[in-house]
Amino acid sequence: QQRFAVIGLGRFGRQLAISLAERGAEVIAVDMDMHQVDAVVNEVTHAVQLDSADEDALRAQGIDNVEVAIVAIGENFESNVLTTALLKRLGVRRVIARASSEIQRQILELIGADRVVFPEAESGVRLAQSLLVPDIWRYIPLSGDRVVAELTSPKRFWGKSIGALKIRNRYGISIIAVKRVRTVEEPNGPTTEETVDEMPGPDYVIGEQDTLIVVGKGENIERLSGG
Amino acid sequence: QQRFAVIGLGRFGRQLAISLAERGAEVIAVDMDMHQVDAVVNEVTHAVQLDSADEDALRAQGIDNVEVAIVAIGENFESNVLTTALLKRLGVRRVIARASSEIQRQILELIGADRVVFPEAESGVRLAQSLLVPDIWRYIPLSGDRVVAELTSPKRFWGKSIGALKIRNRYGISIIAVKRVRTVEEPNGPTTEETVDEMPGPDYVIGEQDTLIVVGKGENIERLSGG
Ligand SMILES: Nc1ncnc2c1ncn2[C@@H]1O[C@H](COP(=O)(O)OP(=O)(O)OP(=O)(O)O)[C@@H](O)[C@H]1O
Ligand SMILES: Nc1ncnc2c1ncn2[C@@H]1O[C@H](COP(=O)(O)OP(=O)(O)OP(=O)(O)O)[C@@H](O)[C@H]1O
Structure with missing residues (x-):
């Protein structure tokens, strides 16, 4: 029974958290912005406000007790990298991180990301296929x-x-x-x-x-x- | 033989333009930022620097002579809306516009978008499916x-x-x-x-x-x- 943590509830992260929860998965949704936390509180198992670059906060809220964590922070790449590294250090089996470039992918893989995704580029490929x-x-x-x-x-x-x-x-x-x-x-x-x-x-x-x-x-x- | 115009070469737009061109489609890639134009100049049919909110510039560069235009501008929603409206007015048969929210979708449909896409949210749904x-x-x-x-x-x-x-x-x-x-x-x-x-x-x-x-x-x- 897989438990998921989604960190960063922008357009990608929020939809990811909601789609997982809609299909019955256990989802902890995390964001440092209370507005984003509130926007999903009725759709996921737990919605938590915290700064994911804070290792103690992650542990205190049990974010390390999931099988899969997805770091969906986009703009703030340093937060993304640090969060990814902390989650691996805390023992999360599978950490998926979001990237915006090839260099970002390499950095994330170096610090332990198990898989890297490119939400905007992947949608670009899919739209091209559907148009052709x-x-x-x-x-x-x-x-x-x-x-x-x-x-x-x-x-x-x-x-x-x-x-x-x-x-x-x-x-x-x-x-x-x-x-x-x-x-x-x-x-x-x-x-x-x-x-x-x-x-x-x-x-x-x-x-x-x-x-x-x-x-x-x-x-x-x-x-x-x-x- | 379909010709495509992609306006806005951020991560979504650039990948869309490249994926279309890779499969042999005729692609005009447009951005107001010369760096973005340069980044794709070897991958697409034509790469043009212009402000898509300028109707004369669109016409002068033949952006209205395509069957399908995709407005891939993200952050600057007013530019996205105006560009979409101008392209319809210039007679482009099919204009696809990017949105970040339901309200944005409604606005774009009101001003004539034939289809609205949500790159980040769509990737969120797909990742959820692949994780489950x-x-x-x-x-x-x-x-x-x-x-x-x-x-x-x-x-x-x-x-x-x-x-x-x-x-x-x-x-x-x-x-x-x-x-x-x-x-x-x-x-x-x-x-x-x-x-x-x-x-x-x-x-x-x-x-x-x-x-x-x-x-x-x-x-x-x-x-x-x-x-
Ligand atoms: N250190 C952090 N801890 C928790 N949440 C964070 C942290 N840094 C950023 N976030 C949250 O991540 C969310 C998404 O990140 P951001 O705005 O950087 O990306 P985005 O590229 O605009 O997202 P999207 O493209 O998915 O809409 C924001 O809601 C932000 O509050
Ligand atoms: N009026 C305009 N005319 C031409 N290009 C434009 C105009 N407005 C914005 N752009 C271009 O659109 C591109 C993408 O837009 P923007 O940066 O607003 O979105 P983004 O959400 O960051 O993109 P992505 O998520 O796809 O990376 C930029 O390269 C920008 O220069």
């Missing part, structure tokens, strides 16, 4: 160029059956599953319902709302999706 | 609780065949593919090589370096992975 392949929502790479991908069904497929479309012959792609979202009329008003057909047969007719999960070469999937 | 399911590298949700997932092969499977492990009977999980990374001795020194077996048969022996791509219920996959 907008119809492909998610993918898992297989071999060099084959992937499992989830994508919106192309317009020109709507209302046609998988067999009639000859997808495997024309694109070398297999459809693992089709997700369909439909609106259901209920007494209280309409709700949406998602159904999934795994390994759909040739008679399956692709609908406007369908999402396809496919296996095939990346370039063929883009050709299928881009039309 | 560390052995599951990537996944694609299917129905409410079934997923396609990529995960490290559990220790207790190493050296055993898929048939002997009775994975489908015991976990209700199908293995779509197995990725294996091996070191190959070459004249110039060792290199790593990735091979993938799709739909491996019951005789396939799982190795220490293997990554499994599976389909099944999320909770069963976590049980398989967590052991």
Whole structure:
């Protein structure tokens, strides 16, 4: 049962603390600014105001009694470095620290960070991916160029059956599953319902709302999706 | 053929511009600070120094001649808002703007942003996911609780065949593919090589370096992975 400490409740740290707690994890959220502490007090297990560069304060509040600590301090790099070093010295098994540059990463690794993350740069990479392949929502790479991908069904497929479309012959792609979202009329008003057909047969007719999960070469999937 | 403009080359904007250009997209990178412009001049199509709050400068440099513009200015929210508004007025089809709060998002949408992103918060959500399911590298949700997932092969499977492990009977999980990374001795020194077996048969022996791509219920996959 993993306990987490998040130190620094800026935009990255606060969302991290809340997302962990939302999924049932035990989270101690720490910040020296009482406003940031107050902003999360109802969303995490414990919210504590303290200066994380103060070793006694960390120990007094039990910040060292977690399995994973994330130092999410951004602007103040010295505080970040000192906090990381103190948490390792206090025996925290895994300390993840935030960096803004390659040099900062090297420093953090030298003083003991087990993993270094780059929140802004990582979002930059992800946005680039999502802009370049907008119809492909998610993918898992297989071999060099084959992937499992989830994508919106192309317009020109709507209302046609998988067999009639000859997808495997024309694109070398297999459809693992089709997700369909439909609106259901209920007494209280309409709700949406998602159904999934795994390994759909040739008679399956692709609908406007369908999402396809496919296996095939990346370039063929883009050709299928881009039309 | 999509052309992109990235305005604001902080950590998020710079990485976004570089990631787009790395994948062959045409990218104009803009910043009012010459140092930031210089830092990307060899990585993007054009790097331009200008104040994006100046409509004439935007037009003179052709920043309005792109299909997608991303306003990646962080700290200076007024510049972000004005730049977004100007780009829409100049006719850019899709303007994506960065925000730091819900109120900022509402303002940006009111003045015409087509999409709003939160780089720090999005990284917080992703890190939480990766911390909570560390052995599951990537996944694609299917129905409410079934997923396609990529995960490290559990220790207790190493050296055993898929048939002997009775994975489908015991976990209700199908293995779509197995990725294996091996070191190959070459004249110039060792290199790593990735091979993938799709739909491996019951005789396939799982190795220490293997990554499994599976389909099944999320909770069963976590049980398989967590052991
Ligand atoms: N020594 C410290 N002890 C505890 N909290 C700290 C310390 N130093 C900074 N913080 C807190 O860390 C939080 C985030 O750090 P900071 O403002 O430096 O980064 P940021 O880059 O603006 O954050 P983000 O990009 O995530 O919004 C702030 O709320 C700040 O009060
Ligand atoms: N009006 C403007 N025109 C052009 N560039 C601008 C303008 N305003 C700010 N910038 C540039 O935007 C860049 C990033 O913005 P800023 O420093 O405000 O955000 P940041 O939150 O620190 O960025 P990041 O978190 O991505 O590192 C800076 O390099 C800055 O020079």
